[in-house]
Amino acid sequence: MRDALVITKRQLLQLLRVPEVLIFSTIQPVMFVLLFRYVFGGAINTPGVDYVQLLMPGIFVQTVAFTVASTALGLAEDMQKGLIDRFRSLPITRSAVVVGRTLGDATLNVVVLIVMALTGLLVGWRPSSSLVEIFAGFLFLLIFGYAMSWMGVLVGLSVRDSRVANSAVFLFVFPMTFLSNAFAPTTGMPRPLQYVAEWNPVSTMVAGVRDLFGLEPMFGATANSFPSQNPLMMSLIYMGLLMAIFIPLSVRKYKNVTPK
Amino acid sequence: MSASIIAEDLVKTYGAHREVRALDGLSLTVHEGTVLSLLGPNGSGKTTTVRILATLLRPDSGKAHVAGIDVVKNPQQVREIIGLSGQYAAVDETLTGWDNLIMFGRLYHLSSRGAKARAEELLEKFSLTDAAKRPIKTYSGGMRRRLDLAASLIVKPKVLFLDEPTTGLDPRGRQEMWEVINELVKGGVTLLLTTQYLEEADQLADEIVVIDHGHVIAQGTADSLKREVGGERLELSVPFENLAEARGIVERLTNSVATHDPQMHKISVAAPGGTSTLVEALRQFDAVGIQPLDIALKRPSLDDVFLALTGHVAEEKEEEVSGQSKRGKR
Ligand SMILES: Nc1ncnc2c1ncn2[C@@H]1O[C@H](COP(=O)(O)OP(=O)(O)OP(=O)(O)O)[C@@H](O)[C@H]1O
Ligand SMILES: [Mg+2]
Numbered sequence: 134m135r136d137a138l139v140i141t142k143r144q145l146l147q148l149l150r151v152p153e154v155l156i157f158s159t160i161q162p163v164m165f166v167l168l169f170r171y172v173f174g175g176a177i178n179t180p181g182v183d184y185v186q187l188l189m190p191g192i193f194v195q196t197v198a199f200t201v202a203s204t205a206l207g208l209a210e211d212m213q214k215g216l217i218d219r220f221r222s223l224p225i226t227r228s229a230v231v232v233g234r235t236l237g238d239a240t241l242n243v244v245v246l247i248v249m250a251l252t253g254l255l256v257g258w259r260p261s262s263s264l265v266e267i268f269a270g271f272l273f274l275l276i277f278g279y280a281m282s283w284m285g286v287l288v289g290l291s292v293r294d295s296r297v298a299n300s301a302v303f304l305f306v307f308p309m310t311f312l313s314n315a316f317a318p319t320t321g322m323p324r325p326l327q328y329v330a331e332w333n334p335v336s337t338m339v340a341g342v343r344d345l346f347g348l349e350p351m352f353g354a355t356a357n358s359f360p361s362q363n364p365l366m367m368s369l370i371y372m373g374l375l376m377a378i379f380i381p382l383s384v385r386k387y388k389n390v391t392p393k
Numbered sequence: 394m395s396a397s398i399i400a401e402d403l404v405k406t407y408g409a410h411r412e413v414r415a416l417d418g419l420s421l422t423v424h425e426g427t428v429l430s431l432l433g434p435n436g437s438g439k440t441t442t443v444r445i446l447a448t449l450l451r452p453d454s455g456k457a458h459v460a461g462i463d464v465v466k467n468p469q470q471v472r473e474i475i476g477l478s479g480q481y482a483a484v485d486e487t488l489t490g491w492d493n494l495i496m497f498g499r500l501y502h503l504s505s506r507g508a509k510a511r512a513e514e515l516l517e518k519f520s521l522t523d524a525a526k527r528p529i530k531t532y533s534g535g536m537r538r539r540l541d542l543a544a545s546l547i548v549k550p551k552v553l554f555l556d557e558p559t560t561g562l563d564p565r566g567r568q569e570m571w572e573v574i575n576e577l578v579k580g581g582v583t584l585l586l587t588t589q590y591l592e593e594a595d596q597l598a599d600e601i602v603v604i605d606h607g608h609v610i611a612q613g614t615a616d617s618l619k620r621e622v623g624g625e626r627l628e629l630s631v632p633f634e635n636l637a638e639a640r641g642i643v644e645r646l647t648n649s650v651a652t653h654d655p656q657m658h659k660i661s662v663a664a665p666g667g668t669s670t671l672v673e674a675l676r677q678f679d680a681v682g683i684q685p686l687d688i689a690l691k692r693p694s695l696d697d698v699f700l701a702l703t704g705h706v707a708e709e710k711e712e713e714v715s716g717q718s719k720r721g722k723r
Contacts, residue, residue, distance in 0.1 A: 139499040147487045152621060215483030222447050224472040224498050333513070391450060 136225040140233025145240060154373070158241065158250045160202070162196045166249060169316060170256050177317050182348065188259045190270075190342040191315030192334055193249065197242055197278030198310055202302040204238050204285030209298035212290065212392055221387075228384050231290075235282040242278045246271060262347030270345035271366070277338050280372040283379035290386045315339045332360050334371040340364035397552055397583040398423040398446060403455035405441050405607075415441040416452070417607035423585055423600075428578055429476035430598035431587040432698075438607040440480055443556045446585065459552055476550030480557045480587075482541035484529050490516065490540050491525040497544045512696045515543040519573065535566030542573065553577065555586040559593060571596055591618075591698055603702065612700050622693040622701040627664035627671060629688040631678075634659070639685070642677050646670060664690060 148155045161334050169192065176182045208231070220230045220252065250258075250271075258266050292298045311318070312326065313335040319327050330336055341364040343349070360367040398421070401585070402607040405416040416438045423429040431439050444450040446457055457464045461472050484493045491512060495557040498508030505539070516522045529537060538558065545553065546627035558574065574597055578584060588594055594601045595615040603611040611618060631639045636658060643662045644651050647670060651662035662672040671690050678685060693701075 135502075136500060139496060143485065143492070143496050146492055147485070150489070150492075152651060214486065215479050216482050216485060217450055218444075218479055219477065219483040220500070221449050222472055222475065222477040223497070224502075225500050229500075323599050343568065389451075391444075 134226075134229075134232075136229035137233035137236060139159070140220075140230055141240065143238040144234065144237030146208045148241070155244065157239070159245050162192060162245060162249050163252045165192050166193070166252050166256065171189070171314070176180045181344065183257065185253070185257045186341065186346075186348055188316070189253045189260075190346060190348075191247075191313075191339050192282070193246065193274050194277070194338045194342060195310040195315055196245060196249065196337055197274050197337075198281055198306055199302075200204065200238050200242060200278040200282040200333055201285040201288065201306055202226065203241070203297065204234060204282040205289035205298040206285075206295050207238070208286060209236060209292055209295040210290030212390070213295060215392065217387075217393060220345050221390075229387055231286045231383055231387050235286065237281060238282050238285075239275060239279050242275055254382075260346040262345060266347065270342045270390060273338070273342060273365075277368065277372055278335075279377075280375035283383055286383035287379055287386055290390050293390075293392060309333065310335050313339060331358055334368065334375075336360070336366040337367040337371065341368045395425050396422050398429075398457075398585055399427040400442070400446065400457045401455055403442065403445060403452045403457060405438075405445065405450065405452050408717065411453075413654050415454075416445075418455070419608050420455075421602050421609065421612075423583055425583050425686065426581050427599040428584040428586065428597055430594035430601045431602040431604060432589070432591060432594050432601055433583065433587070434589060437604050439584075439604065440556055441607070442604075443477070443479075443554050443585070447475055448472055450478075468475050474549075474551045476545035476553045478538075478542050478545040478553075478555050478558060480560070482537040484541055484544060486529045486641055488528050489528055490521055490532070493544060494547070495530065498593050503546045503547070513548055515546060519543050531679050533566075535562050535569060538562060538570065539573065542570075545575070550582065552583045553585070555584065557589065560589065567593075570693065591615075592692060595619075601649070603698065611698075618698060619693055622698050624693065625661075625664050626661055626691045627674065627688070628659065628661045628691050628695075629674075629689050630659045630686045631683055632686065635656055635683045638681065639678065639683055642681075643674055646674055646677070658686070661691075702715060 150373060156323050166189070168187050170185050171386050174188065177184055179187055208217070209232075211220075217230065260270075264269075292301055312322075313333045315335060319330040319336070322330060337360045341359065344365060396538065398419050403416045403419045404414070405457050407413040407415055419438065419442060421431070421442075422681055423605070428450060433439050433441060439633050441450065445452050446459060446464060448464050448471050458476055461530075462470045462474075462619075470569065479718070484490075485496070488496070494512035494515060495508050498511050499505070503511060513522075516525050519542070521536060521540060521543070523572070524532060524536060532540065537670060538561075549619060555574070559570050562570060573584070578597070579586075584597075586597060598615065601612060601615055601618055602609055613622070627643060629639065629643070636653070640651050640660050643660060647662050647664055647666070649663050653660045666673075671688070673687065675685075685695065
């Protein structure tokens, strides 16, 4: 664990040395908030509730879902530069490098979520639940991001090339976040897609977080299915599954990885 | 003198169908406190060998021990006592030299204080103190390489692996690196170093192992290998009208037959006498009024060693596959 924290510290130090990375990784979600709030928001009809209240949880979830990209990118870069090789020749715990990386990305998420929440407050976002619930909502987001991060570990170590890692992840995460209830009600989608959207972990997360922020979680839930009835529980199951699958696979991959 | 690194019959294949035989029964021994240089052209299996010995890669078959520890069975114990500096400097480019050394120090489980003290010491030793607070991105190739080496020396390893430590450096950078390495060797470390340059092996190594296509094709001291190859050659070019006369002079001088390349007006002859042969040749040319356009002593290059040892020129990677089939006939 101490070894992992050294790796995390290194990643945070990188952010200090090249602050542009941190700036751009927060500007992007902030831009999304503004775009959706003022550009698409007017066109999306949400009777009875302000669009920005529904939007913010959606954008939070989208942002943490993309942790898979930053983790994959970071590891692929370390791989390309031979750093992973060097770490593997050191007498440290085998999981230290990947655990450290995921913790670093989680820390970055904390910063990004705070900046986004402040932006949200500026443009009219007002969660109506108790402070404890709001806090629980953010905790939920962080854990989801952490689970996605482990998927990124496997991708990054497998593709071993930062450009490939980037496009591979985007190809997968973009549809995943849009094929959900995050930005618009799923009721407008063709029937088969509605089912996909309903079971999509992004949707259950969005519904769950909306719930914790004091909104009706229904937005988008099309049927009385299990995920739409129990979004929080379903999200927990998804997070558990993600970690149960990707943590062992990633650690094993790390042990045997060879650079290109 | 006991053996510090032993590799026995290492085989490593790559590819889905194991079609690339990177190591094909490679064996070598490095004695404690000595330097062994693994000499070979691109794609001959140098990096693969180093990676196996440094526990980064498992061999398909064969055995390897470092300081008596099995690298496959007890890799973690091996990692405690080795230092590795890979073929390409592997340091965090966005961080400063100082940050990097502290990070690696902490990963080697030094205390915060200890890591700082060691970082200072190493930066000083590798003349990087002035650049310590600059990001590695701003370092020259030579500085980067030195920092990379420094990072592998944090806990004073018993056994050190350096994969092509001077490739890509200019002559001065190379010279500096050689000095640093010689210094280390005096400190008693056991060193396995790979290189593509016979000259480098010559400078640094007690023993040289020449590999090609993943197995050993020759081994010995620099002198014994050079003797095998034929030692230094005197090469000169003279104006056309002096060609025959000049050739006669150098042949008499060295007592051997010269080769000559008519297009370049170039004469080449084995010169075991080295510089004294060169001086004598110049004196005699002067006496008869020949002014050579160019004259130089040439040390045998890796190409010459290869030509002499294998009868073929060192092959490029692209020709690997055809090289594989040729090997069978040797
Ligand atoms: N990860 C890999 N996948 C497939 N083939 C590989 C891999 N790594 C090395 N090879 C092949 O194995 C052979 C030996 O490679 P190795 O890197 O050990 O050679 P080398 O002597 O270090 O070469 P160089 O001087 O270019 O560094 C080469 O034919 C190379 O193409
Ligand atoms: Mg190599």
